Amino acid sequence: MDGSAIVVCDGLFGSLNGKTAHGLVRGTRRYRILAVVDAPTAGRDAGEVVDGRPRGIPVYASIAEALERLPEKPAFCIVGVATAGGRLTPGLRELAREAIGRGMSLVSGLHEFFSDDDDLASEAARRGVAIRDVRRTAPSPQLHFWSGAISSVGAPRIAVLGTDCALGKRTTARLLLEACRSAAMRAELVFTGQTGWMQGEPFGFLLDAVPNDFVSGELEHAVVSCWEARRPEVIFLEGQSALRNPSGPCGSELLLSAGARGVVLQHAPGRRFFEGLEELGATIPPVEEEIALVRTYGARTLAVALNGEGLDEPSLRAERDRLERRLGIPVVLPLEDGVEALVPVVRSFLAGEKETVPR
């Protein structure tokens, strides 16, 4: 545990761009989250904004209000939003300046680094606080190249992939981890995004910040480290983007380089276009085609998990039933029903993998 924190969202907490904040409100072992700062949702409970379940985390309109109302001073101020291209916006720079000026250390997962801003860096030094840009990657001599050590890992891997960005892959992965652990399985999760780091997950790396040539090696190293430290029965892998997202395809590394032979596929049936690419008319391919593509990469889709965006609950449940009949594999609603129904699916996959001769 690093300490107490507030999460600043600059007006985006209620949107898909607030997904880092959503993850932190759902749970983190690295920080004790005291409050969210976001004017449009101020006055509500942060958990209620995320998924309708209050979590005793207030939302305040400003850093000043948070410091006035909170019973203790937070040690950290975390940037809770993902901007286009990970760019630093003027609003976020202003919030960072205020947080540092009030003696908080700053934590950010943006691609553009706060610590590269000379003004902010010198102010932080003057106030004796830190700026942690979690996407800053180690120099290449400290990064790992793929070696094939993955073949020494005795635990099957299940990748949580999605048909798009920002539709709940990380949340489903965490729910799967918790459900398997509740069922007395030794399960682990390898994170691949900045939110996973902020949530205090012990194994993983920031996939999209690593120079392309080291992605497969860093992924392999994270999985091997997890295996060596914990000897789990199963390792879940958090997916990024989607295999066919034109703005940055991703996922084949998890199947080929980390050797995931099982996939849980996150899908939003109410979403027609790739997130952020609506105006370009870039349509998300049908889920059947995605399952076929996963198969080409040597993996089997064990189940589909739905994000209900844009659908009311009866339509979502009807869509779930239709898809389950069409695909012939379990289709679940993680946020509505949990993922306990997938525990036997995972068990049966593991039993099958034991019988399979390793590739």
Added chain:
Amino acid sequence: MDGSAIVVCDGLFGSLNGKTAHGLVRGTRRYRILAVVDAPTAGRDAGEVVDGRPRGIPVYASIAEALERLPEKPAFCIVGVATAGGRLTPGLRELAREAIGRGMSLVSGLHEFFSDDDDLASEAARRGVAIRDVRRTAPSPQLHFWSGAISSVGAPRIAVLGTDCALGKRTTARLLLEACRSAAMRAELVFTGQTGWMQGEPFGFLLDAVPNDFVSGELEHAVVSCWEARRPEVIFLEGQSALRNPSGPCGSELLLSAGARGVVLQHAPGRRFFEGLEELGATIPPVEEEIALVRTYGARTLAVALNGEGLDEPSLRAERDRLERRLGIPVVLPLEDGVEALVPVVRSFLAGEKETVPR
């Protein structure tokens, strides 16, 4: 043109690891290549080592010998090898020290940067020469995120993909470019590797050195820049790695983010395992499966180009004939026969694309 150069290979010129040097010997507009330095092949003509065709470029055993025998002092010393993980080896560091000490500027495409070595950097400063680590990427605020601007590009793209690393994708792409230009087509090439930069190609970027999240955007930016500057009829894209190489899959970006709807697929029928992964027994998938995978990504394989590694010429030609019958598309031998036979294939692809409604 930056100036005259020697290419140091530290004993690897005759191997697959010498592929940067091979590319420079085949041709570069950025440098005038005076000699190659490589003890095992010293005394031969560099072109003859690469593909049996002498090019008047001598190979010397040492930098000292090169400086003694060459009629002029080279301005640059280029590291001509790709090491595992792009690491700096002791032998290369020694060669770099000698080159800088003798007043040459150093150029390297390794992941590990010579300019991060304090001794080398201060010696270079003292001698008034430069160290250019071409894989050093601009900070993220200067990198491009994918925007969809690719849809403004009027020239169809043809990606030169391969079923493995280091089997001739770049060379085939350059031969295609030259063949189309000789046939009076306005063709351009977007490079994606360090050799392309060293060869003086005007459009491209170093795909494997860019933080993963910016790969698609930098690729799109290179293609858009090429289109805006030259308005060509066709743009070839240099592929990297292979769609299903476990040590680092690559290629779907070229199809999805750069919108290549045509593919020329480079393949080495005599090679069974992925390069460097022989001991792991990682087999290269059949070329038919690769063509099917390319189709899943929305592109058509127009032709296959063969690398004859491990086969004598009669076996290679027999394999070519067999593959052409099996696949029903042209199969060519770029190094043996050139790629002129693909010019009508490219023309017919372009004619077909004109009739197609853009996606």
